Amino acid sequence: MRILEERILKDGKVFSGNVLKVDSFLNHQIDVKLLAEIGKELKKLYNDCAITKVLTIEASGIGVGCMVAQFFDCPLIFAKKSKTINIKGDVYTSQVESFTHQCTYDIIVSKDFLKNTDTVLIVDDFLAKGNALNGLIDIVRQAGAKLAGCGIAIEKGYQGGGDKLRNQGIRVESMAIIEKMDDKTGEIVFRR
């Protein structure tokens, strides 16, 4: 998506350790208009899939998740990262390794909200190694729901998570795929 690529080139900052900082428009300050454009684009791509639930993971997935879900006219569910006293009853759980936080955590979705009659679009702001997506896909499978595919704002193509999923036959649509980044020069190259 051209406007997202242009925004990454304009405001994204490359740091060592494969870190792309886009917190001026995606995951600290959020440009809601840009997220709405991502929602419109994903609606076009998944228009024929009869999506009944959009699924994401807290925290920064919630913004893109809400803005996408409104175009599908369906609820957003966000997987929670730790058990709180407000979640009671039966839950689906899976384990996710965090690239950003360098730890492993459980993700949880209440069984009340995901059923085997649902068709699910998984969305997230970032896709790197695919750890969060794998956890969410695991939960969709536990629910017996149908996975339409994934919709991602920024995929780090060189970390391989997206292609690994595509090779398994899972549909992954990323609005921008970064083929390589250079923290010395700040250069960012997109996949064509």
Place this chain on the structure above:
Amino acid sequence: MRILEERILKDGKVFSGNVLKVDSFLNHQIDVKLLAEIGKELKKLYNDCAITKVLTIEASGIGVGCMVAQFFDCPLIFAKKSKTINIKGDVYTSQVESFTHQCTYDIIVSKDFLKNTDTVLIVDDFLAKGNALNGLIDIVRQAGAKLAGCGIAIEKGYQGGGDKLRNQGIRVESMAIIEKMDDKTGEIVFRR
């Protein structure tokens, strides 16, 4: 707001310990249409305030924050709850005591995104004792920004946080104010 009150009566569940579970439409599964109605209502109420930033706190504030910000045609900023390796540089910080998680944590907003030229609307899904709001208000003050007021989905009136803020002259607009709840009968009474 009538549709929110009706939804609370229909789908909210009262548990002991002052817990109102609304995770079927507000903070686990999100009814994005309902949040859009809240956004429209807050836009009406704060229409003359020239809001330049909507500010909230992760995680469940992000949904309502995004849906509100799009009506004000301005960015959303969400305060982060712990320092991650992706936040660099100068930040505003404040401390918040969590009712849900029974702990105290730091909240962080990058100085890049909140300036003394901003006029801020703070939004959140819940207002109980007002701890999260007080932390966010503290950050707005540190930035030297103008606080237009607060916009809340559900205020637990009997916990007093909202009225304490109003008594300080801070504008607090809550879409539903619960005057009392009874976990034995499930009864929920709204402020009129």
